[in-house]
Amino acid sequence: SQQGEEDPQALSIQEGENATMNCSYKTSINNLQWYRQNSGRGLVHLILIRSNEREKHSGRLRVTLDTSKKSSSLLITASRAADTASYFCATGSGNTPLVFGKGTRLSVIA
Amino acid sequence: GAGVSQSPSNKVTEKGKDVELRCDPISGHTALYWYRQSLGQGLEFLIYFQGNSAPDKSGLPSDRFSAERTGGSVSTLTIQRTQQEDSAVYFCASSLVGFSNEQYFGPGTRLTVT
Numbered sequence: 001s002q003q004g005e006e007d008p009q010a011l012s013i014q015e016g017e018n019a020t021m022n023c024s025y026k027t028s029i030n031n032l033q034w035y036r037q038n039s040g041r042g043l044v045h046l047i048l049i050r051s052n053e054r055e056k057h058s059g060r061l062r063v064t065l066d067t068s069k070k071s072s073s074l075l076i077t078a079s080r081a082a083d084t085a086s087y088f089c090a091t092g093s094g095n096t097p098l099v100f101g102k103g104t105r106l107s108v109i110a
Numbered sequence: 111g112a113g114v115s116q117s118p119s120n121k122v123t124e125k126g127k128d129v130e131l132r133c134d135p136i137s138g139h140t141a142l143y144w145y146r147q148s149l150g151q152g153l154e155f156l157i158y159f160q161g162n163s164a165p166d167k168s169g170l171p172s173d174r175f176s177a178e179r180t181g182g183s184v185s186t187l188t189i190q191r192t193q194q195e196d197s198a199v200y201f202c203a204s205s206l207v208g209f210s211n212e213q214y215f216g217p218g219t220r221l222t223v224t
Contacts, residue, residue: 033212042114042201042215043153088152095208097143097169100153 004032004089004101012107019076021104023089024069031092032065034074036085037103043088046074081110112136114216116202122222123192131187131219133202141205142179143213144187146198153201159185160208192223 007022023032031050035043049056049065049072056063062075076083086105090098115134123129135142144156155169159179170176174192179185189196199220203213 035215042217043203043213045212045214048212090153097155097158097166098213099155100145102150102152 004091004099006087006089006101006104008104009102010105010107012109013079015079015081015108015110017079019079019083019106019108021074021087021106023072023074023101025072025089025091025099026070027091028093029067029091030094032063032072033090033092033098034061034063034072035088035090035100037088038085046087076106079106079108081108084108114202114204114214116200116216116219118219119217120220120222122224125194125223126191128188128190129192129221131189131200131202131221133185133187133216135183135185135202135204136214137183139204139206139214140182141208141211141213142185143203143205144177144185145201145203147201147218148198156187156200189221192221194223197221197223 004023004025033048034046037043047058047063049063060077065072084107086103088100088103090100092098117132140161142159145153147153157177158166174190177187199218201218203215205211205213
């Protein structure tokens with residue numbers, strides 16, 4: 001069964017705007033990861049946040065984790081057309097397989 | 111350096127035939143994973159290899175699916191007596207160690223069962 005569930009399913013924004021995607025999960029985790037998938041390609045790892053971290057930054061990406069609400073958000077600032085892709089969260093419990101959500105399809109319009 | 115490679119990139123097969131999908135992980139990565147992705151869906155975990163340990167086969171959907179990893183490197187996913195519902199993109203990924211680390215994905219094999 002799916003653990004991480006992304007919201008919204010699809011998001012369309014103008015270039016330069018910020019994009020926020022959310023992920024909710026059900027059980028305890030020790031890390032949460034965000035991946036990007038361009039159409040027809042493999043997934044690319046973006047960022048990993050551990051359960052004892054609350055916020056992490058990488059370039060234009062900002063990830064937050066709220067373990068009390070079992071949720072995470074991915075913020076992409078100053079979006080570009082090249083950010084158009086599907087974004088997946090994946091939850092890890094240490095010694096069990098990562099569980100991926102169905103993803104958020106982001107379209108950035110130039 | 112070289113990333114994860116998979117072959118073939120596309121495979122069309124007739125229902126009932128067997129297929130083999132190959133994965134070459136990143137050199138030095140001890141963990142290797144197989145996933146599949148149906149159209150518009152997330153990734154479904156199939157199987158996981160870690161070093162010389164017994165593989166975690168908990169995600170294999172039926173006994174028609176099997177996988178091997180030879181010499182701790184190359185892996186082959188075999189689907190016997192393919193069915194139309196097996197049509198999907200099959201991804202391989204590898205990581206330095208187990209689940210808690212970032213995974214590096216191959217480009218996938220698109221399998222179409224007619």
